[in-house]
Amino acid sequence: MKIGIVKNRNTTLMKTVTLSVLITIALAAAFARASLGQNGAQRNSRARTVEQLAQPSPTPPKKEEEVTLNSDDVVRVETNLTTIFFTAADKQKRFISSLKREDVRVLEDGVPQDIFTFQPNSDLPLSLAILIDCSGSEERTLPEEKGAARSFLESVLRADKDEAAIVTFTGEVTLEQGLTGNIGRLRRAIDDVRFVPPSGYIGGGVVVGGTPPISGTQQTLAGSTAIWDAIWATSNELLSDSAEHTRRAIILLTDGEDTISQVRMQEAINRAVKAEALIYAIGIGDRYQYGIDEGALKKITEGTGGRAYFPRNERDLNEAFAQIQRDLRERYLIAYSSSNKNRDGSFRHVTIEIVNPDLRRENLKLNYRPGYFAKTITSEPSPTPKKP
Secondary structure (H helix, E strand, C coil), rough: CCCCCEECCCHHHHHHHHHHHHHHHHHHHHHHHHHHHHHHHHHHHHHHHHHHCCCCCCCCCCCCCCCCCCCCHHHHHHCEEEEEEEEECCCCCECCCCCCCCEEEEEEEEEEEEEEEEEEECCCCCEEEEEEEEEEHHHHHHHHHHHHHHHHHHCCCCCCCCCEEEECCCCEEEEEEEEECCCCHHHHHHHHCCCCCCCCCEEEECCCCCCCCCCCCHHHHCCCCCHHHHHHHHHHHHHHHHCCCEEEEEEEECCCCCCCCCCHHHHHHHHHHHCCCEEEECCCCCCCCCCCCCCHHHHHHHHHCCEEECCCCHHHHHHHHHHHHHHHHHCCCEEECCCCCCCCCEEEEEEEHHHHHHHHCCCEEEEECCCCEEECCCCCCCCCCCCC
């Protein structure tokens, strides 16, 4: 089975209708412009001809000195800066927003790097994906999750800069709303999220005829949970296409119990790292019947520089979203050009250290993704030989 995001039919239909309306308007405008153009063309043609003849010939530009780049030069020009976002907090978990460039140093695979940019409280746009587990273990808590997600988006999104998407998953991944800054569309998409029980489901995770259901692929998917597939597909198909200079993050609402994913957890982490996406996990579900896999959620968030939260009630849930909002807004941006110029696709370990002696004594907690994958040189396909 291919891993990917299935578009919600209502979302696709809305886009089709909108496109049809836009095409109709565009055609009408084109006909109107054509009609006006025909009437005015004859009147303006003589005037334009006289005006063009009266203008002096343009002075040819001076020939600039030509610079020839070899293949190695091209590689250096195309190399982008490596960007790392990080937060600093004290022992009371209060964010520290007063760090300066000289207070920190960056090492890549143990080698100190020259910091090109150090920017506190980076105001780059946000590209967020809210991933909501709609499997049976979330049936009881789903209304609370939806309410908290709505409040979070309403408070964190700036319509003129930020964008978010809504993705649901059971055994398959569904795009309920693509990336948009329209809070109304996002709110409606969240409102439409439902727990859809598999055939024979009678509540409490019990399916008549066996648990999980075994009466076909779709039944198995409806009664299963593919967390790692959802993260992999979202990172690969959604966030990787977002604007280049954005802060990307996945907000994952689940109990952490994966039952059917085709990819492994580490593969999902790697794909998120390649998309430069942080993962924030909110471990929520029916604790008494299913439990919460805190270990899995901590591992996947730490591997991307995010955080995991485990709320016990609705108040804790809202506080978790509030902390995520602060974490996103209080991040420092560090950019550097790696001293390792090899474009070999290898994983580069990144370490950020406090070097200010006074700050070192405070034992600040720094949170950031532990590395990145180097780019590779993509070979261009050989041209097809022409037929003689």
